[in-house]
Amino acid sequence: MTIRTLLCRGLSALILCLSAVGPTLAEAPRVGIAPDRPVVTIQTPDGPVEIRRDQNPDAFLQGDWARTSRDCPPFCIQPMVPAEGVTPIGELELLDLLEGGAVVIDSRTQDWFKGGTIPGAINIPYTEIADRLGDLGCEPDFDGWDCTEAKEVALFCNGLWCGQSPSAIRVMIGLGYPAERIRYYRGGMQSWRLLGLTVVQP
Numbered sequence: 001m002t003i004r005t006l007l008c009r010g011l012s013a014l015i016l017c018l019s020a021v022g023p024t025l026a027e028a029p030r031v032g033i034a035p036d037r038p039v040v041t042i043q044t045p046d047g048p049v050e051i052r053r054d055q056n057p058d059a060f061l062q063g064d065w066a067r068t069s070r071d072c073p074p075f076c077i078q079p080m081v082p083a084e085g086v087t088p089i090g091e092l093e094l095l096d097l098l099e100g101g102a103v104v105i106d107s108r109t110q111d112w113f114k115g116g117t118i119p120g121a122i123n124i125p126y127t128e129i130a131d132r133l134g135d136l137g138c139e140p141d142f143d144g145w146d147c148t149e150a151k152e153v154a155l156f157c158n159g160l161w162c163g164q165s166p167s168a169i170r171v172m173i174g175l176g177y178p179a180e181r182i183r184y185y186r187g188g189m190q191s192w193r194l195l196g197l198t199v200v201q202p
Helices: 003-027 091-099 110-114 164-174 188-194
Strands: 040-044 047-051 087-089 103-106 139-141 144-146 153-156 182-185
Touching: 040 091, 087 091, 091 103, 091 153, 091 182, 153 164, 153 188, 164 182
Parallel strands: 087 182, 103 153, 153 182
Antiparallel strands: 040 047, 139 144
């Protein structure tokens, strides 16, 4: 076998290899979620949904989501921990919960929810949470609720200035929901949108 033949075969193999890898490299998002996590795929009742960031590096928030100042009260900056025992989380932890099939609750009123939400989230408005603990593993009893089998949940609302999920969390705990089974995504929809993460219309 001549050197030329060996070189041609080597070159052919390299071209084949690059053509196999090429599309994968081309499809890799420019703006990933984390260095080793370009996208996250979660399972929802409607099928799998891919969560990724907006790929336009020139994108920016517009409309209500770009506002920095709202009247306080009622739109005051919320504490990082809305009640003792509750764990605050960020986007990566929320994505872990979504991937694991945890219950993620959009506690905003339905008009806000219909305007777009985090994939995989269910809507239990803060005004209804007291009557819907049965959806979260609690059982009604003579004293109200028995939450010994309560699910691990994460709640969010519109953002750092939104009191809907903190209010819902305090109501839940007041009715016997274990604080250690509650996560609070304080950044809410404003931070989620600021990072260009996927928003779905329910």
